[in-house]
Amino acid sequence: MEHRIDKYILERLEELNWFDKTLVDKSEISKGQISKLKKGLVERLTAETFYKIYTAFGDLCSKASKIVYPTLDFKINKYVAPERSDFGQFMLQFEESKNSPEEVATKTGIDDERIKEIYFRRGALEAYELLLIEKAVGKNPGELFEAFFGQKK
Template identity: 55%
Template sequence: MIHKIDRYIIKRLADLEWQDKELVEKSALSKGQVSKLKNGSVEKLSAKTFYLIITAFGDNFSIAIPIVYPILKNINLKIFHPKRRNTFGSLMRKYEISENSIEELSAKTGIDEVRLSELYFRQGALEAYELILIEKAIGKKPGELFEQLYGKS
C-alpha cells in the first residue's frame, strides 16, 4: 500500500522547526533511514518505523494515519461471513470460542490469510497499514496495538 511518510516527515519537521538530527535522536532511527523516508525512497513502511516516527514527533495516531495513509480515511472493513455449516457444524458453533481469527481478520481487512499466517507464525515484517487495518478490525483505538508492540515498558 502506498504511504506518504515523506510528506508527513517534511511537514512535521517544518512545524516543529526541527532538523533531521532531532528526528534521528528522538526516533532512534539512523540518519540514513530518516533521509530515505524523507526522500520517499522507502517502498514498504514497517509498523515499528511508523511507530518510532509518530512517537518521536509526539503525535497522535488518529492525526498521523490520515496523512500517511490517506486512502485508509474512507476505507470500510468488510463484514465477516462464516462458512455455511451443516447440522453438526451448526451444533458445534455454540461450543467454539473464537474471535478475531485469521480467517475473520482476513475477511474484514482484505489481508490474505497466508500473509496473516506469516505475520503470526513466521518472521514476516509487519507493515504499518496492516497493523492499522487490524486495529480497526478488532475495535482498537488507532495506535493501541502499536503501543503494545513497540511501546516502552
C-alpha cells in the first residue's frame, strides 16, 4: 500500500516550525530514519512508526491517516461464515468467536496468509493494515494504535 508519510512529515514540520531534531526527540525515531521517511525512501510504513510520528506531532490518527493514505478504501467486506455440516451446526452452541483472524481477513481484504503472519508470527504490522483492522473490529481510528503502542511508552 502506497503511503505519503513524507508529505505528512514535511507539512507538519513546516506548520509547527519544527526542525527534524524536535521530531526525533518527540518520536524517539532516529535521525537517519526520519530523514529516510521525509525523503520517501521507506517503502513499508510500520504501524509503530506511524503511531510514533502522529503522536509526536500531537495529531489524531484520523487526521494523519487522511494525509498518509489518501486513497485507502475503508470499505469493510461482510463476513459470511462457511456453511456447516449438521455436526458443525451442533457445535455452534459451544463456540465463542468474535473478530477471529479469518473474519478480520475477510472484512479487511488482507490476505489470510498475511493475517496469520501478523497474528501468529513476527510480521511487522503496517500502518494501513492496523487502520483496516480497527475498522473491521469496530474501533475508532487510532484506538488500537494507542492500546497497543501506547502501552510500550
